[in-house]
Amino acid sequence: ACIVMASVNTTHRHNDAAIEHIRHKIQNGKWIDLKKEHKFCVVISALIYYNNRNIKRLDLRYNHLTDANAIVLANALEQHDQHGLQQLFLYSNNIGDEGTIAIARMIKTNSLSLLRQLNLSNNKIRVVGAMALAELLQSNKSSLQHLNLSWNSIESDGAMVLGESLKNNKYLVRLDLSHNMIRDGVASLVPSSSCLSELYVTGNLIQDQGAIRFANALATNSKLQILHLGGNRIGKVGMIALARSFVYNTCLRKVYLGDNYGVSTSSSIACALANALKFNQTLETINISENEQDHRHHHSGVGIIAEALKMNCSLRGLTVSRHELAISGIQVSLEHDNRQRMM
Numbered sequence: 593a594c595i596v597m598a599s600v601n602t603t604h605r606h607n608d609a610a611i612e613h614i615r616h617k618i619q620n621g622k623w624i625d626l627k628k629e630h631k632f633c634v635v636i637s638a639l640i641y642y643n644n645r646n647i648k649r650l651d652l653r654y655n656h657l658t659d660a661n662a663i664v665l666a667n668a669l670e671q672h673d674q675h676g677l678q679q680l681f682l683y684s685n686n687i688g689d690e691g692t693i694a695i696a697r698m699i700k701t702n703s704l705s706l707l708r709q710l711n712l713s714n715n716k717i718r719v720v721g722a723m724a725l726a727e728l729l730q731s732n733k734s735s736l737q738h739l740n741l742s743w744n745s746i747e748s749d750g751a752m753v754l755g756e757s758l759k760n761n762k763y764l765v766r767l768d769l770s771h772n773m774i775r776d777g778v779a780s781l782v783p784s785s786s787c788l789s790e791l792y793v794t795g796n797l798i799q800d801q802g803a804i805r806f807a808n809a810l811a812t813n814s815k816l817q818i819l820h821l822g823g824n825r826i827g828k829v830g831m832i833a834l835a836r837s838f839v840y841n842t843c844l845r846k847v848y849l850g851d852n853y854g855v856s857t858s859s860s861i862a863c864a865l866a867n868a869l870k871f872n873q874t875l876e877t878i879n880i881s882e883n884e885q886d887h888r889h890h891h892s893g894v895g896i897i898a899e900a901l902k903m904n905c906s907l908r909g910l911t912v913s914r915h916e917l918a919i920s921g922i923q924v925s926l927e928h929d930n931r932q933r934m935m
Contacts, residue, residue, distance in 0.1 A: 662691025
């Protein structure tokens with residue numbers, strides 16, 4: 593498998609020797625690191641002039657690529673049938689909506705029929721770019737499995753159009769929309785018909801109302817297995833709603849709810865979580881650490897959860913807080929339960 597890793601800066605001059613150097617390495621399946629060449633167009637020229645169809649991974653991160661560069665790249669890949677490309681990494685550049693539209697259109701033309709991973713994290717993509725990617729996902733004209741759009745600005749409207757596209761998508765299993773200010777739009781990201789199994793929405797200013805809507809959708813979802821909702825603004829009401837959804841959800845395995853506003857070990861949240869653990873036999877790890885603590889009910893809340901673990905056979909990891917007594921109490925309960933199951 594040929595892998596191209598290019599750390600290059602843009603230029604408009606072609607270098608025949610550098611192009612030949614790249615072509616030789618591609619043909620011999622070697623890594624390419626272009627830090628010394630400093631020529632983005634060298635990579636493009638190699639694709640155009642030599643039509644190298646055996647490239648599996650193209651990495652152009654940290655290159656200050658603009659919309660214009662992304663359009664040039666998309667045109668080159670489209671015109672020269674890079675059917676073997678499986679991973680395209682364009683994160684930490686300056687690509688906005690226009691460049692994203694070009695990339696989505698290029699993938700949709702089936703030029704990249706084997707593309708599995710697309711990473712556009714830490715760019716300047718807004719709702720228009722999100723709409724272009726949503727159209728791509730809805731069309732099912734690509735077999736894209738992993739899409740990373742974290743650290744952009746797609747906001748609530750962008751999240752909703754992406755969520756709508758997931759209803760008909762047959763391939764995407766991992767979606768990262770962390771740090772996009774999507775707020776209440778998060779609820780649209782778990783349609784019951786989606787094949788999505790991993791969702792990362794950390795740091796999106798999600799509050800209680802968004803969490804409640806998300807919990808309602810989560811209760812009937814039958815595909816999602818890994819969920820990261822940490823670093824938001826979910827309070828006590830939202831945390832209880834999420835805990836109650838675990839009673840009905842039968843597919844989630846790993847849940848991270850840490851660093852929210854919810855009082856993680858208050859008696860009401862502890863009761864909701866304990867009740868869920870009595871019924872749910874699929875959850876393996878839960879993290880509600882680093883939330884605001886109500887120390888008046890902290891120990892009673894931990895005790896309620898620990899008692900519920902005696903009726904649960906699936907949970908292997910539960911992080912409640914940094915409080916030593918709470919952590920040791922949970923560990924003792926889990927270790928005792930494991931010994932019973934081994935006998």
